[in-house]
Amino acid sequence: MSVSHKVGTMKSKQVSSFVMQDEEEGLDTAEGEEWMQGKTLVKPPDQLDLTEAELNEEITRVLKASNPNAPQNVVRYSFKEGCYKPIVFVDQMAIHFELEGNLVHKESDEGRRLMAKQAEVDDGGGVERPDNVAIKAAKREQKLTNQFNFNERASQTLNNTPRDISCQTEPPPRANFSATANQWEIYDFYVEELQRREKSKEKHEGQFLNKEEDKSKKKMIQAETQNDDISQLAKVVKIIERMVNQNIFDDVAQDFMYFEDASDEFRGEKGTLLPLWTFQYDKAKSLSVTALCWNHKYNDLFAVGLGSHEFTQQGGGMLLFYTLKNPSYPEFIFNTASGVMCLDIHEHLSYLVAVGLYDGCVAVYNLKKKTDQPIYNSRASSGKHTSAVMQVKWQKDDLDSNHNFISVSADGRLVSWTLVKHELVFTEIIKLPVIDTIPDDLKDVIPTVGTSLDFHKQKDYSFLVGTEHGKIHKGSKYYSSKFLEKYDAHFMNVTRVKWNPFHPDVFISCGWDWMVKIWDQTMKSPVFTFELKTSVTDVAWAPYSSTVFAAVTTDGKVHVFDLNINKYEALCQQKVVSKKTKLFNIEFNPVHPIIIVGDDRGHVTSLKLSPNLRKKPKEKKGQDLPKGPEVEIAKMEQLLSSMR
């Protein structure tokens, strides 16, 4: 105390003395110079002006520890002595500065009061003073720190500056979808689903591939029906096309089904042919019809072979398939390199079509396959005909159950073709005999042109071949060197020879010599002969009667005969095409009472037979007439016997 007291008082004394000095005397003392170095001398206005002598006077100062302001003559009354006594020891402390602090000990009453108040105000949140106090208290309670050797120290690390960042994620992608919910939509969907299941069941039976299942499932899931669209559309479009056609040709369709010419009753024996649809194809305009064939399985489907009969006008050819349900456009179209001369549809496998071409090739088409090309073609094989193939006929499957057919061609050979795997294997059957008028050395060179071929319905080894010279040869598949029989049928080209579908001995032939002749195979001369005024190009038996047949001629007329009714005249001779159009082919539909005729313009006309032409023998009262082939045979037999 005494030390600090001294220092403090000395300092204060110094300050006070300096202040006093400055006020009393002036500047320029040694201590004053130190103090006021660098400062300009500013004379205070109330400074005493002293003379030089007075300024130079040395004044000694003594520093004492005593307070100059402290009273030096304090007296106190002493009750002991009853008089005033001077107090020697006077308090020398001088207080220069005093500051009242506001820290309150928290243990004291006031501190506690204040703490309570602050707790009320702040609701126990983290506030500075009471909290710190509280935390510190807690710390002290928990830590049980060493009271003598504990040092608590806190520091603050650098806090990174806070930043505001905001961002927005991309919204999930959206798509539009629209549909209609209707009873029929639901129904259609279920039907499709059932079909799919059936297909997948088949697949399961055939191949069990999990991958396929997954794929089909995926396809169903992604069922926007992208793949099915076009193919489904094709089906629908086909149906619509047929509907439209039916609407357009509605009257024709009605006639086809229901019309029976009532005027036939008044016409006596005669009948008429009612023209129905005409089938034509634009691209076939330059070609003429060379072959017609009905499909046995689908009675409304028929095949048309297009080519050219003229030697000089050979171009390409076509094979078309029409159906009565769609008369405006063919169902199947095949282009061939050369003109089609003949065709035949397999009896049982109605998708197999054998075609004979003008350049001597034979081809087999498979309608089930979607390709344009034939599945078999005889081009490459060596046995192909050297001349136009005039007729092809399917045969029964051979012992190895391979399909086969026989063809006759203008080079005079009958060849059997077998479909073995991927190729056609040929087997020569027989060569047509050369006629006698040709000199011996040319016999090998000049062939006998075979123009027509027909196989017996029941005894299918027996066949007839018609030739260009007007002869008909009967042969058998078992004899390859010789023919069994020869008939001098016509003076000119035999255009068609056909067995009667019912009677086993009867066949019909027609030729360019204007004749149609009916033969009994046991007799050398014809049973019936009919002369039609122009070249007869085709003749066909009716499938429903053994005595009805029809023939077409180059003047565009169709002649229908029924031998049961009239043995000498045609029941109907009707021109069915425009003038100067030649008819080349005729075929009866196996089921419906219609015939189709092909002409040289590439058109096929369908005609309905009037009732008179379709007459069955009259029923005698009270007797049930047995129907069937026996009746037909009996009819024919009757006729034949009458002629003999």
Next chain:
Amino acid sequence: GADDTEEKTQTIDPKHIFPPQHTDMPEEMRVETMELCVTACEKFATNNESAAKMIKESMDKKFGSSWHVVIGEGFGFEITHEVKNLLYMFFGGGLAVCVWKCS
């Protein structure tokens, strides 16, 4: 028409699992949603609204907010939906259910 669909439902119903007409949901979600729809439609066979409500609330809980459900026999629609959150299926031969998410 109606008779046919009834006949068809008789042949269809025993076959449980039918694929939906159109959907772009992932496999699990689709299966769950379809089962939910079938349950709801069977439970509220007479009341489309309750069925739709049930479906919508369950979908909201399971897969997130803002699902929409339409159930009916004859309606057309055009909707915008979040990709991979659409299911359009038929039930019981006569009902169509369309469920989609879009906030």
